[in-house]
Amino acid sequence: MAPKAIIAPSILSADFADLGADCRRTMEQGADWLHVDIMDGHFVPNLTFGPPVVAKIRKHVDKPSAKYGRGTFDCHMMIAEPKKWVKEFKNVGCDLYCFHYEAAFSSAAESPEGKSDAKTNPKELIRYIHDQGMLAGIALKPATGVEVLTEILESSDEKDRPDMVLIMTVEPGFGGQKFMASELPKVQELRKKYPELNIEVDGGLGPGTIDQAADAGANVIVAGSAVFGAKDPSEVIALLRKTVDQKAGKL
Numbered sequence: 702m703a704p705k706a707i708i709a710p711s712i713l714s715a716d717f718a719d720l721g722a723d724c725r726r727t728m729e730q731g732a733d734w735l736h737v738d739i740m741d742g743h744f745v746p747n748l749t750f751g752p753p754v755v756a757k758i759r760k761h762v763d764k765p766s767a768k769y770g771r772g773t774f775d776c777h778m779m780i781a782e783p784k785k786w787v788k789e790f791k792n793v794g795c796d797l798y799c800f801h802y803e804a805a806f807s808s809a810a811e812s813p814e815g816k817s818d819a820k821t822n823p824k825e826l827i828r829y830i831h832d833q834g835m836l837a838g839i840a841l842k843p844a845t846g847v848e849v850l851t852e853i854l855e856s857s858d859e860k861d862r863p864d865m866v867l868i869m870t871v872e873p874g875f876g877g878q879k880f881m882a883s884e885l886p887k888v889q890e891l892r893k894k895y896p897e898l899n900i901e902v903d904g905g906l907g908p909g910t911i912d913q914a915a916d917a918g919a920n921v922i923v924a925g926s927a928v929f930g931a932k933d934p935s936e937v938i939a940l941l942r943k944t945v946d947q948k949a950g951k952l
């Protein structure tokens with residue numbers, strides 16, 4: 702059975718001129734996590750913000766109370782050099798550092814030891830994130846198949862295994878795009894093989910698409926425009942949660 706629903710509004714759709722207040726309000730409206738989209742204009746064709754802004758918004762949101770607690774900062778790192786930013790994001794209050802498999806493998810990032818590391822090993826990166834005291838997530842773009850994760854997810858050492866897999870249901874880079882149902886077989890396959898895994902879906906999620914995502918077995922739901930653009934965001938958050946928990950037989 703899938704883990705319980707976690708609703709993580711994407712702050713890409715928040716009011717950037719009033720970000721702290723918008724983040725606090727979203728939590729008051731019932732969100733579990735905040736999904737913080739970090740874009741570098743290189744891995745994706747868009748730019749958002751970096752550590753100083755995350756540090757500021759952290760002050761507006763409760764610290765997580767437990768491992769997957771309320772207020773968890775779920776940082777989705779759409780950046781070309783994921784290894785380089787691990788410590789900085791830890792220092793500003795990131796709880797879950799979710800990097801892209803595609804970036805880890807093509808990165809010419811500095812290694813933690815400061816040496817040039819042309820090919821970063823995703824398992825080593827997961828271990829490094831865990832060593833910094835954060836949860837680790839690994840994200841897949843639509844073009845990447847889930848088979849690339851088998852060895853990582855079945856690693857014998859739990860320090861090398863991710864706490865969450867993120868299946869993108871749009872091309873990363875922008876909010877407000879159309880949901881790609883074609884990505885759901887990946888979720889189904891993962892859920893079948895890993896009943897306890899946190900599987901996050903991101904892109905185009907809202908009242909019109911949640912049934913499909915929940916049927917496939919996703920339990921961590923990112924929603925940007927559907928939450929921040931709603932007349933009543935609490936209602937949307939509650940509906941997303943209820944749908945996921947009902948389909949997983951938790952209600």
Ligand SMILES: O=C(CO)[C@@H](O)[C@H](O)COP(=O)(O)O
Pocket residue numbers: 711713714736738777871872873874875876877878903904905906923924925926927
């Ligand atoms: O990571 C991304 C986009 O790259 C997402 O987090 C979107 O920001 C989700 O926005 P909506 O599709 O829900 O509007």
